[in-house]
Amino acid sequence: MKLMVIGLGQCGGRLADEFVRLHERARSFRKVDILTGAFAVDTDASSLRGLASIKAKHRLVIGENKTKGRGVGKQAALAAQIAREEGFKVIDAIRQSKQFAESDAFLLLGGTAGGTAAGCMPVIAEILKERYRDQAVFGICVLPFEHEEALEKINVENTTHCLRSAKVNMDAVFLIENQRYVKKGMSWSANIAEINKAIAGPFYSLLCAGEEKKRSHIGVGMLAASDILQMLSGWTAIGYGKTLIPLITMPWDKEGDENMSGRKAMDEAISELSIQCDTKTATKALYLVSAPEKEIGTDLIKFLGEYLKSIAPEASIRYGDYPIEKGLIDVTVVLSGFPVIERIKPYLEAQGKEPQASAPPAPAE
Numbered sequence: 001m002k003l004m005v006i007g008l009g010q011c012g013g014r015l016a017d018e019f020v021r022l023h024e025r026a027r028s029f030r031k032v033d034i035l036t037g038a039f040a041v042d043t044d045a046s047s048l049r050g051l052a053s054i055k056a057k058h059r060l061v062i063g064e065n066k067t068k069g070r071g072v073g074k075q076a077a078l079a080a081q082i083a084r085e086e087g088f089k090v091i092d093a094i095r096q097s098k099q100f101a102e103s104d105a106f107l108l109l110g111g112t113a114g115g116t117a118a119g120c121m122p123v124i125a126e127i128l129k130e131r132y133r134d135q136a137v138f139g140i141c142v143l144p145f146e147h148e149e150a151l152e153k154i155n156v157e158n159t160t161h162c163l164r165s166a167k168v169n170m171d172a173v174f175l176i177e178n179q180r181y182v183k184k185g186m187s188w189s190a191n192i193a194e195i196n197k198a199i200a201g202p203f204y205s206l207l208c209a210g211e212e213k214k215r216s217h218i219g220v221g222m223l224a225a226s227d228i229l230q231m232l233s234g235w236t237a238i239g240y241g242k243t244l245i246p247l248i249t250m251p252w253d254k255e256g257d258e259n260m261s262g263r264k265a266m267d268e269a270i271s272e273l274s275i276q277c278d279t280k281t282a283t284k285a286l287y288l289v290s291a292p293e294k295e296i297g298t299d300l301i302k303f304l305g306e307y308l309k310s311i312a313p314e315a316s317i318r319y320g321d322y323p324i325e326k327g328l329i330d331v332t333v334v335l336s337g338f339p340v341i342e343r344i345k346p347y348l349e350a351q352g353k354e355p356q357a358s359a360p361p362a363p364a365e
């Protein structure tokens with residue numbers, strides 16, 4: 001599946017940067033393109049300067065006349081107003097990407113507590129939906145860290161606004177629990193870099209899946225981009241797991257061991273899901289397995305399919321398998337179409353008025 005990626009705000013921009021690195025990896029190792037373009041859009045020019053992989057001309061500052069390029073200071077309503085006035089700049093820029101027409105979907109990314117992301121994501125999603133009716137719009141919504149929820153009411157208000165509007169304007173929203181990736185004993189910047197890798201990583205197999213062209217890289221079943229698009233709707237979680245296996249098979253290795261290795265990898269993918277959720281309520285699921293050719297067969301695929309069915313009994317399930325790995329079995333699981341996810345219920349049910357646009361924040365001294 002080929003995505004047009006648009007990161008909004010600091011978190012969104014950094015994640016979009018990470019997706020560019022996934023794209024480079026896909027080109028080097030699997031000889032496929034998974035992005036048709038990657039853009040970072042921010043009201044704060046300084047955040048864009050910190051990016052490493054997104055091309056300079058794909059870094060867009062919006063709202064400069066209102067904020068002098070210093071950001072909206074958490075004001076989602078102001079960011080939304082800017083996005084309504086200047087969203088056309090984003091659309092013009094992405095349309096100029098050479099591969100724009102090959103995009104299967106748009107992917108908007110951002111941290112829900114931020115003013116820029118919470119304000120711009122819903123507006124940009126709405127504009128994209130209006131302009132490109134046949135194209136899916138997906139979101140990656142990164143929830144605030146625990147301490148942020150407690151520190152400032154505005155983090156909660158922005159998240160509330162962002163999630164409610166995301167549900168209306170996006171076809172599927174990948175929910176990401178920032179807190180679950182935090183590692184103790186690591187500097188904040190190292191933590192953020194690791195967290196971003198951990199958030200983006202599981203998307204690698206998913207995006208490569210529909211693009212694999214080499215017959216020898218495709219096993220029992222291949223998922224086309226259209227299959228993946230159909231399996232994504234509403235609240236969605238993604239997870240990845242892997243199990244190392246011996247490079248050489250010994251005579252005493254038992255037949256069926258690959259099933260247990262596959263199951264271990266799937267267990268890890270489920271326990272590492274991007275958000276805690278009741279898997280039994282997912283209505284759609286897909287799993288992707290990569291393993292050495294000799295390990296992948298109908299047995300393993302059937303075994304994992306049945307196992308996933310026991311975890312997500314209400315879901316219709318699709319799969320793809322790829323005999324491309326050496327020394328490991330890896331499994332990516334996507335669970336989608338959740339009617340509710342407990343973690344975000346308080347946001348969706350919270351009473352309160354929508355954020356109103358107010359004066360831009362005073363520039364920092």
Ligand SMILES: Nc1nc2c(ncn2[C@@H]2O[C@H](COP(=O)(O)OP(=O)(O)OP(=O)(O)O)[C@@H](O)[C@H]2O)c(=O)[nH]1
Binds near residue numbers: 117178196
């Ligand atoms: N995972 C991850 N989270 C981040 C990153 N940067 C910020 N965040 C989180 O994302 C949320 C929004 O923060 P920002 O991205 O800085 O906010 P913004 O959208 O730029 O909005 P303003 O700063 O108000 O203009 C907060 O919960 C941050 O802790 C990042 O690189 N990775």
